[in-house]
Amino acid sequence: MIDEDNVKTENGEDDIKTELARIYYPHGNKGEIPGEKETVRRCFWCFEALDTGKEIHCPHCGRMRRTEPEVNCHLRQGTVIRNQFIIGEVEGFGGFGVTYRAWDINLKRMVAVKEYFNNRVVSRTPGTARVVIQRGKQEQYRLEIRRFLEEARCTAQFRSCENIVYVYDIFEENDTAYMVMEALEGCTLLSLIRQEHRIPW
Numbered sequence: 767m768i769d770e771d772n773v774k775t776e777n778g779e780d781d782i783k784t785e786l787a788r789i790y791y792p793h794g795n796k797g798e799i800p801g802e803k804e805t806v807r808r809c810f811w812c813f814e815a816l817d818t819g820k821e822i823h824c825p826h827c828g829r830m831r832r833t834e835p836e837v838n839c840h841l842r843q844g845t846v847i848r849n850q851f852i853i854g855e856v857e858g859f860g861g862f863g864v865t866y867r868a869w870d871i872n873l874k875r876m877v878a879v880k881e882y883f884n885n886r887v888v889s890r891t892p893g894t895a896r897v898v899i900q901r902g903k904q905e906q907y908r909l910e911i912r913r914f915l916e917e918a919r920c921t922a923q924f925r926s927c928e929n930i931v932y933v934y935d936i937f938e939e940n941d942t943a944y945m946v947m948e949a950l951e952g953c954t955l956l957s958l959i960r961q962e963h964r965i966p967w
Contacts, residue, residue: 810843810854813869813876829855838892839885840864845895846871847939851879851946859883862910867949877934880945882914888942896940911943918945 807816809824810832816824823830833843835856841864845853854867857878868879883890887907888897899907915936922933935946953961 808869811867813854813867839883839890841866841881841895842893847879847895847944848937851877853879861886863914868946870946876949878931878947878949880918880947882911882943884910897942899941911938914943914945918943921945 807818808814809816809827809829811829812824812827814824814826821831832855835842837856837859840856840859841847841853843854847853850871852869852871854869854876857865857867859865862882862884863880864883865878865880868877869875870877883897886900887903887910888899890897915938918933918936921930922936924930925932931950932948933945934948937944937946
């Protein structure tokens with residue numbers, strides 16, 4: 767469940783507040799958003815609307831409802847970044863980043879959000895969004911953030927290539943960096959090799 771105290775609305779963005787209410791208040795807005803009488807909850811995996819918000823499994827994708835990430839240092843489901851993207855479940859993570867499923871409030875679509883997070887360089891208090899740079903790692907942190915952003919800009923140049931994911935946006939927030947990409951359904955190369963027992967091309 768989202769913590770409303772951590773939602774930034776400096777510009778009086780009522781549409782964002784309304785969308786948050788629609789997503790997170792299954793039984794009404796509790797007086798938070800005037801004029802909103804009915805609200806719905808969304809699955810944090812497929813972001814389809816749920817009927818009651820009490821389902822144990824999503825009727826659309828079958829995913830079990832989760833409110834906490836499997837890894838404590840990952841962003842909690844429902845965290846809002848840049849007043850636009852609602853973080854869902856983790857799609858995958860490696861040594862230098864975490865990729866989340868997310869919901870674009872403005873465009874009403876699911877996206878993928880990659881966050882720079884090298885756990886040998888930065889850490890995070892569970893339940894918070896801001897990262898903390900580990901002692902003596904400031905220079906490596908600045909270098910890796912720069913490389914992360916350069917990678918995002920480079921990837922964005924290949925918009926005409928159908929085999930490369932489309933990059934919508936990049937930005938810095940919470941003392942880290944984010945790359946917003948199109949959300950694609952599929953499987954990893956490793957799982958495909960395990961299934962086919964070869965590279966199928």
